[in-house]
Amino acid sequence: MTAPMEEPGGTPLAVREATEDDATGVRRVVTEALLAAGFPPPDEERDQDLVHFGFYRERGRAAWVATTTDGRVVGCAAVDHGEDGQARLRRFAGRGLDALAAEAVAFARGQGYAGIEAVIAPGTDAAREAVEAAGFSAAGAGNELLYRRTL
Numbered sequence: 001m002t003a004p005m006e007e008p009g010g011t012p013l014a015v016r017e018a019t020e021d022d023a024t025g026v027r028r029v030v031t032e033a034l035l036a037a038g039f040p041p042p043d044e045e046r047d048q049d050l051v052h053f054g055f056y057r058e059r060g061r062a063a064w065v066a067t068t069t070d071g072r073v074v075g076c077a078a079v080d081h082g083e084d085g086q087a088r089l090r091r092f093a094g095r096g097l098d099a100l101a102a103e104a105v106a107f108a109r110g111q112g113y114a115g116i117e118a119v120i121a122p123g124t125d126a127a128r129e130a131v132e133a134a135g136f137s138a139a140g141a142g143n144e145l146l147y148r149r150t151l
Contacts, residue, residue, distance in 0.1 A: 013074065015099040018063035023053035025073025026065065026091065033093035037123035049078070049090070056080075060087075060111050064103045066096025077104050082117055086148075089118035089131070097130035105134055109151045117148045 018026060027050050031041045042050050049055040056063040056078055066075030075094030082088035087108035092100065108116040118136060120128045122144065131147045139146035 011095075012069050013066045013096045013099070014069075015064055015066050015075075015096055015103060018053070018056065018065045018076065018078075020053055022063075022065045022073050022076075023050070026050065026053070026063070026076045029073060029076050029094040030091055033124065033127075034121075037121055039121065049080070060113075062104075062107050063091065064100055066094060066100055075100055077101065079104050079107050079111075079116070082113075085114040087111065087113040087116040089116055092118060092120075092127050092131075093124075097126055098133055101130045101134035105149065105151070113151055115148055115150045117146060119145050120147055121145070 027042065030050060034041055044051050053063070055061065061078070061080050063076065063078035065073045067073055075096035076091050077089060077097075077100035078091040080088045080090050087104075089101070089104050105116060116136075117139070118131050120131060128147070131149075134149065136147035136149040138144065139148050
């Protein structure tokens with residue numbers, strides 16, 4: 001577990017590796033973020049990783065949660081296999097995004113990925129700001145969705 005941190009406003013949070021017990025909280029945080037950005041909620045068929053959270057226990061994959069002092073999941077991030085030796089940052093939502101991004105980057109580097117990429121949906125400014133602060137940059141001119149960082 002990483003050291004406790006405070007969000008602006010003084011709310012203490014901790015970031016740790018996610019467990020099976022966190023699956024419901026992760027689904028809630030992801031659903032809230034999608035709905036707030038104007039997207040449909042996760043779909044059981046399309047979003048199998050949220051249904052079967054053990055998906056992130058396989059080699060090269062991992063997930064983390066940000067929690068309040070009472071253990072409530074308020075943020076999440078996950079790393080999955082991408083293409084061409086890249087890791088993919090997924091399920092990046094909620095609070096504690098700077099610390100969650102740092103965990104994801106450190107994990108991807110430790111797994112030997114060449115880089116890490118994230119698709120940041122429109123309307124999720126906090127996620128975009130967090131990946132930019134973690135050293136990601138837009139993949140190309142006019143591409144406001146795909147962000148990459150070389151490791």
